Amino acid sequence: MSRYRTTLGSRVYQFEDLKTLLAKATPLRSGDELAGLAAHDAEERVAAQMALADLPLQALLDEPLIPYETDEVTRLIFDTHDSQAFSPISHLTVGDFRDWLLDNNVDGETLKQLAPGLIPEHAAAVSKLMRQQDLVKVARKLHVVTRFRTTVGLPGHLSTRLQPNHPADDPRAIAAAIVDGLMLGSGDAVIGINPVSDNPATVHNLLRLVDTIRERYSIPTQSCVLSHITTQIEAVTAGSPVDLVFQSIAGTEAANASFGINLALLREAHQAALELGRGTIGQNVMYFETGQGAALSANAHHGVDQQTCEARAYAVARHFEPMLVNTVVGFIGPEYLYNGKQILRAALEDHFCGKLLGLPMGCDVCYTNHAEADDDDMDAILTMLAAAGVNYIMGVPGADDIMLNYQSSSFHDALYLRSLFNLRPAPEFEQWLEQHRPALPQMMALLSESRS
Amino acid sequence: MISLGQYTCARVSLGLAGDSLPTRPLLDYRLAHARARDAVHFPLDAFSLSQELKQRNWSFLATRSAAKNRDEYLRHPDKGRTLDAASATQLAALSGAPPFVFVIADGLSAIAIQRHAIPLLDQAFAALKFIPNDRNPIILVEQGRVAIGDHIGELLRAELSVVLIGERPGLSAPDSLGVYLTWNPKRGRTDAERNCISNIHAQGLPYDRAARKLTFLINEARRRKLTGISLKETAALPEPGA
Numbered sequence: 001m002s003r004y005r006t007t008l009g010s011r012v013y014q015f016e017d018l019k020t021l022l023a024k025a026t027p028l029r030s031g032d033e034l035a036g037l038a039a040h041d042a043e044e045r046v047a048a049q050m051a052l053a054d055l056p057l058q059a060l061l062d063e064p065l066i067p068y069e070t071d072e073v074t075r076l077i078f079d080t081h082d083s084q085a086f087s088p089i090s091h092l093t094v095g096d097f098r099d100w101l102l103d104n105n106v107d108g109e110t111l112k113q114l115a116p117g118l119i120p121e122h123a124a125a126v127s128k129l130m131r132q133q134d135l136v137k138v139a140r141k142l143h144v145v146t147r148f149r150t151t152v153g154l155p156g157h158l159s160t161r162l163q164p165n166h167p168a169d170d171p172r173a174i175a176a177a178i179v180d181g182l183m184l185g186s187g188d189a190v191i192g193i194n195p196v197s198d199n200p201a202t203v204h205n206l207l208r209l210v211d212t213i214r215e216r217y218s219i220p221t222q223s224c225v226l227s228h229i230t231t232q233i234e235a236v237t238a239g240s241p242v243d244l245v246f247q248s249i250a251g252t253e254a255a256n257a258s259f260g261i262n263l264a265l266l267r268e269a270h271q272a273a274l275e276l277g278r279g280t281i282g283q284n285v286m287y288f289e290t291g292q293g294a295a296l297s298a299n300a301h302h303g304v305d306q307q308t309c310e311a312r313a314y315a316v317a318r319h320f321e322p323m324l325v326n327t328v329v330g331f332i333g334p335e336y337l338y339n340g341k342q343i344l345r346a347a348l349e350d351h352f353c354g355k356l357l358g359l360p361m362g363c364d365v366c367y368t369n370h371a372e373a374d375d376d377d378m379d380a381i382l383t384m385l386a387a388a389g390v391n392y393i394m395g396v397p398g399a400d401d402i403m404l405n406y407q408s409s410s411f412h413d414a415l416y417l418r419s420l421f422n423l424r425p426a427p428e429f430e431q432w433l434e435q436h437r438p439a440l441p442q443m444m445a446l447l448s449e450s451r452s
Numbered sequence: 453m454i455s456l457g458q459y460t461c462a463r464v465s466l467g468l469a470g471d472s473l474p475t476r477p478l479l480d481y482r483l484a485h486a487r488a489r490d491a492v493h494f495p496l497d498a499f500s501l502s503q504e505l506k507q508r509n510w511s512f513l514a515t516r517s518a519a520k521n522r523d524e525y526l527r528h529p530d531k532g533r534t535l536d537a538a539s540a541t542q543l544a545a546l547s548g549a550p551p552f553v554f555v556i557a558d559g560l561s562a563i564a565i566q567r568h569a570i571p572l573l574d575q576a577f578a579a580l581k582f583i584p585n586d587r588n589p590i591i592l593v594e595q596g597r598v599a600i601g602d603h604i605g606e607l608l609r610a611e612l613s614v615v616l617i618g619e620r621p622g623l624s625a626p627d628s629l630g631v632y633l634t635w636n637p638k639r640g641r642t643d644a645e646r647n648c649i650s651n652i653h654a655q656g657l658p659y660d661r662a663a664r665k666l667t668f669l670i671n672e673a674r675r676r677k678l679t680g681i682s683l684k685e686t687a688a689l690p691e692p693g694a
Contacts, residue, residue: 338527369489398464410473
């Protein structure tokens, strides 16, 4: 007989195991339907949420969703769990936990102390019971602050990753997009380029390009070229100016293997970046990207719903005290998140779960042209995330990434949020902007110098 | 006012209305997105395409994937990779085992197919000295993804599949055509086992260069009996005049 059940009138809903219960309790999204894990109908979904609300938080610690023996992410989660930190809420059910989180007496400091006692499955489970306003309200209590050359995540601040991609990795075009972004106050979280080519020489040249601009104009920020982590380790060895080390990560060992990574490789990269000691005010040196559906698309989800898999990626991330983590929420396509409504929900879930687990969460608020979404949907996501206290968003010229062929947020979008919510850039960057903004047009001189 | 636009095709130097995007660049963006959206949902006009094929006396077979409509196509990628039962039966009846099979699939942009497939094939077939015939017809597919070529190639026992397909529309080009080559096509092939020529459209790769590249890859794949990463790494495309 199933251990998890809800009776509604004459109808008994049964859920055979924890992962089934979690999947069926998940608000509707196309990826869970594609995986055959979603609730059959709306009533079954609520029945699962009712059974989940009665589940003791302890139950999620008693039984890993993906076996400890076969998955190193599970091992990381359980080996690093702090039962002392968990003890204040160890008696609660998932439903009680939601009420507790919403309690006005539970503040950010309490939640920060709790984080090491929480496993991703706790965060995912409670988020499934929460409304979007709950996800905003609780996340807003949490401030996760990180430092390298700027301070990101302080209350009252919103940072941006300046994303100056170009389909031919053309240095002059990339420099032009950087100048455009700086003039509009973007780039305090990182200037991060997605290269077309993973070729070491290209990666080295792009790292040099950003580093030269940053040094010459004394810009307090950090740079990153988002190539594969092995290419970046090579770049460190070759003496390239590597600030942050980037990698896409996922919530299962098999999904990470599909990215060509494992925990040992991440440790190696983390160590290499730390040894460079390039951060001036802090040593948060890692930059991770995630996104719901990554595990399923690699057929590496083990029957676990995509939002829970996503939360498990945060356990990987937090182990390396990253400077930046962002969910690339709408990039993966409509077979995982079908429309603006599903992308919005996922963005708020990811931000909440990441923050609750202690991560400096940002979000790539984005969509592809085959999703049922447009810039109006992005406005709703941006506005709710800013209300929730998101650490940073992307800054892409005109929201149109001409290399990755998707639409993200623009420099203008960040200005909108800063003015609407009275948010400011990272303090070090803001000070630099005040001093240098009038002279920024002179940076154009740089463009005629850089070779195309 | 400086223009950064001379250095990049990105949307730079857009100006400000307060802190927001001025009307003109806002509408430019909307237009590009509208075209991309229309391209995703524009149905393949199989009739006009078949008229053009008939005019050239090219044999063809019109088929469908297992995805019944665009919604199912978007939600269930696997269905776009498999022919429906009736189409599979039709293909199995062909005598089979051709050296290559040409597939035209709508993919995510039927407009790309409608505009660019035949002009590209005109040049490629001339170079290959090939005319599609009843034993080796072009296979037209509605609601098809790249891997539909694997199912088709498997049913026909073709040595090589060449899939012309509408790429995911971007804001800069709603009608970009891609071509995918797969040696020994059968279901379960991965993208690493294919070669791709992408970005074929008015502002992208022109027909003559795409056709030359395609002819070269077809000949190399047949000579070396493979496609994929190992073909890409070693095959240097002769440039014009070389």
